[in-house]
Amino acid sequence: MRVLGVEGTAWCASAAVFDADADSVDIFSEAYEPASGGIHPREAAEHMREHVPQVVERALDSADGPVDAVAFSRGPGLGPCLRIAGTAARALAQSLDVPLVGVNHMVAHLEIGRHRSGFDSPVCLNASGANAHVLGYHGGRYRVLGETMDTGIGNALDKFTRHVGWSHPGGPKVEEHAKDGEYVEFPYVVKGMDFSFSGIMSAAKQAYDDGEPVENVCCGLQETTFAMLTEVAERALSLSGRDELVLGGGVGQNARLREMLAEMCEARDAKFYAPEPRFLRDNAGMIAVLGAKMAAAGDTLDVEDSGVDSDFRPDEVPVTWRDDEDLFVAVDERGDVKGAEATVTFDDDRVRKARASKPYRHPELDETLRRERTRQEARLTSAARRDGVPTPVVFDVDVHGHTLELERVGDRDLRDALTSEHVASLGRHLAALHDADIVHGDPTTRNARVTDGGRVIAIDFGLGFTSHEVEDYAMDLHVFEQSLAGTAADADVLRQAFEAAYAEDGDAEVLDRLRDIEGRGRYGGTVRD
Numbered sequence: 001m002r003v004l005g006v007e008g009t010a011w012c013a014s015a016a017v018f019d020a021d022a023d024s025v026d027i028f029s030e031a032y033e034p035a036s037g038g039i040h041p042r043e044a045a046e047h048m049r050e051h052v053p054q055v056v057e058r059a060l061d062s063a064d065g066p067v068d069a070v071a072f073s074r075g076p077g078l079g080p081c082l083r084i085a086g087t088a089a090r091a092l093a094q095s096l097d098v099p100l101v102g103v104n105h106m107v108a109h110l111e112i113g114r115h116r117s118g119f120d121s122p123v124c125l126n127a128s129g130a131n132a133h134v135l136g137y138h139g140g141r142y143r144v145l146g147e148t149m150d151t152g153i154g155n156a157l158d159k160f161t162r163h164v165g166w167s168h169p170g171g172p173k174v175e176e177h178a179k180d181g182e183y184v185e186f187p188y189v190v191k192g193m194d195f196s197f198s199g200i201m202s203a204a205k206q207a208y209d210d211g212e213p214v215e216n217v218c219c220g221l222q223e224t225t226f227a228m229l230t231e232v233a234e235r236a237l238s239l240s241g242r243d244e245l246v247l248g249g250g251v252g253q254n255a256r257l258r259e260m261l262a263e264m265c266e267a268r269d270a271k272f273y274a275p276e277p278r279f280l281r282d283n284a285g286m287i288a289v290l291g292a293k294m295a296a297a298g299d300t301l302d303v304e305d306s307g308v309d310s311d312f313r314p315d316e317v318p319v320t321w322r323d324d325e326d327l328f329v330a331v332d333e334r335g336d337v338k339g340a341e342a343t344v345t346f347d348d349d350r351v352r353k354a355r356a357s358k359p360y361r362h363p364e365l366d367e368t369l370r371r372e373r374t375r376q377e378a379r380l381t382s383a384a385r386r387d388g389v390p391t392p393v394v395f396d397v398d399v400h401g402h403t404l405e406l407e408r409v410g411d412r413d414l415r416d417a418l419t420s421e422h423v424a425s426l427g428r429h430l431a432a433l434h435d436a437d438i439v440h441g442d443p444t445t446r447n448a449r450v451t452d453g454g455r456v457i458a459i460d461f462g463l464g465f466t467s468h469e470v471e472d473y474a475m476d477l478h479v480f481e482q483s484l485a486g487t488a489a490d491a492d493v494l495r496q497a498f499e500a501a502y503a504e505d506g507d508a509e510v511l512d513r514l515r516d517i518e519g520r521g522r523y524g525g526t527v528r529d
């Protein structure tokens with residue numbers, strides 16, 4: 001099979017031919033480079049109008065024979081750009097009289113890595129301009145295991161470089177300057193498996209305005225944001241019990257990010273694959289490759305149903321081209337438990353939790369995170385107990401040795417005892433914590449233990465903090481519901497029980513804010529200010 005791919009979501013007008021029999025991909029691209037500022041949607045659309053027909057012609061000329069299908073990026077992306085590339089693809093499919101395939105651009109960033117690596121069911125980190133998220137295959141869809149709560153990673157870097165007067169795109173310039181810089185500290189924000197960049201970016205602009213050499217700011221920015229992405233990727237591997245990671249997206253061209261991910265994977269005996277740069281940045285090759293898989297599965301579109309979608313989320317896509325097993329595999333929980341962050345060893349009625357050094361992190365950042373999280377965990381585990389929330393007794397804490405000695409609690413993780421009663425208990429515990437101004441920070445189905453008698457005990461307060469903000473409380477609920485969606489078959493029923501229990505003891509405003517968080521459509525691709 002030979003498939004023509006068409007890409008035009010934002011800056012890259014691209015066409016490619018994928019020859020499935022030869023497994024070869026020829027890509028032809030024209031980049032839009034704004035004269036000043038960031039990407040202007042109207043200029044970008046103009047670029048597509050001019051260049052899409054041209055690259056398509058070059059791609060078709062290069063093909064060794066007729067194409068059997070036309071695949072195009074349906075979204076996410078900038079509406080005006082999507083519409084122009086979509087119209088071109090429709091017209092082509094009709095004139096060539098071949099099927100039309102509508103591809104989700106973010107799923108294509110993932111699938112190209114899976115295709116080129118030969119991995120079965122990898123976790124995928126997409127680090128692109130408008131997005132940043134971790135995906136895993138589960139129950140016939142790609143689930144969003146973690147994501148940015150504000151901008152994409154590339155857009156965040158680009159915003160900083162605009163502030164210092166550098167031309168778009170800024171990512172490569174940050175990489176160049178960081179090589180001569182020294183690490184400076186910026187806020188590190190990971191909540192469960194989600195993360196946010198806006199606080200870091202304000203701090204980076206401020207540091208620059210205050211006279212910090214730009215090289216140092218670039219170095220601190222990379223070390224901080226990439227460590228966040230790597231940590232979340234590691235958590236996703238740990239949670240899913242998988243040992244394969246692929247990288248996608250334009251920021252994946254950054255050597256420091258790839259180095260960190262490779263080191264993280266090596267340390268946990270996982271395999272890591274990053275496609276070559278031409279497949280990382282936006283390109284039609286990835287659209288053609290996924291288009292071929294979809295076409296082979298009969299997943300094609302009628303022209304009248306082929307509208308574009310600028311907010312097209314990866315988890316909306318029915319994965320028709322795979323029929324293999326789920327992402328999540330049973331994790332053997334006997335003996336020592338190696339969590340994403342720490343190793344937990346059991347000794348009768350006690351557990352010892354040691355936060356190991358992460359070689360991928362800058363040593364200063366590594367030391368700060370291990371020390372602060374150990375300190376916070378000890379402090380908040382005890383504070384929560386005092387406020388009536390069941391948590392382990394803290395027997396000992398060694399902040400400089402990054403270890404805790406805790407009471408051994410529960411008979412199994414909540415993940416292995418997911419009933420409405422148990423999640424309702426956790427909902428009540430979170431309401432009580434929030435009432436005491438404590439945010440858990442990472443309330444997943446693995447961070448609560450259940451006794452044979454049905455008692456639920458909260459553990460792992462390492463990402464916790466104190467706060468009066470409704471937003472922070474709502475994020476706790478969001479993190480829990482995300483972990484339910486990732487692990488439970490009947491997530492809806494459990495979510496209702498969880499929310500009903502929270503509503504009884506907690507603040508209605510927090511549940512309202514939760515709805516708000518869910519509705520924020522962070523895959524917009526259109527957010528390019």
Ligand SMILES: C[C@@H](O)[C@H](NC(=O)OP(=O)(O)OC[C@H]1O[C@@H](n2cnc3c(N)ncnc32)[C@H](O)[C@@H]1O)C(=O)O
Pocket residue numbers: 009010011076077078105127128129130131152153154155157158169170171172174175249250251252253254255280281282525
């Ligand atoms: C929806 C779609 O339009 C969008 N595309 C997109 O963001 O283009 P992509 O090619 O995946 O990524 C571009 C981003 O990648 C950054 N970038 C490129 N090279 C980089 C480098 N060496 N280091 C860091 N960032 C880099 C750029 O600064 C820019 O922000 C997306 O995939 O989210």
Ligand SMILES: Nc1ncnc2c1ncn2[C@@H]1O[C@H](COP(=O)(O)OP(=O)(O)OP(=O)(O)O)[C@@H](O)[C@H]1O
Pocket residue numbers: 235238337338339340341342343344351353392406407408409410413446447449459460462
């Ligand atoms: N006090 C405890 N009593 C019984 N089991 C525990 C206790 N603390 C931790 N465990 C077990 O060890 C596992 C890992 O612990 P914990 O979540 O604290 O480590 P972690 O490395 O921070 O994990 P992650 O980052 O993956 O959430 C838990 O899921 C639980 O099964």
Ligand SMILES: [Fe+2]
Pocket residue numbers: 105109128129249250281282
């Ligand atoms: Fe992209």
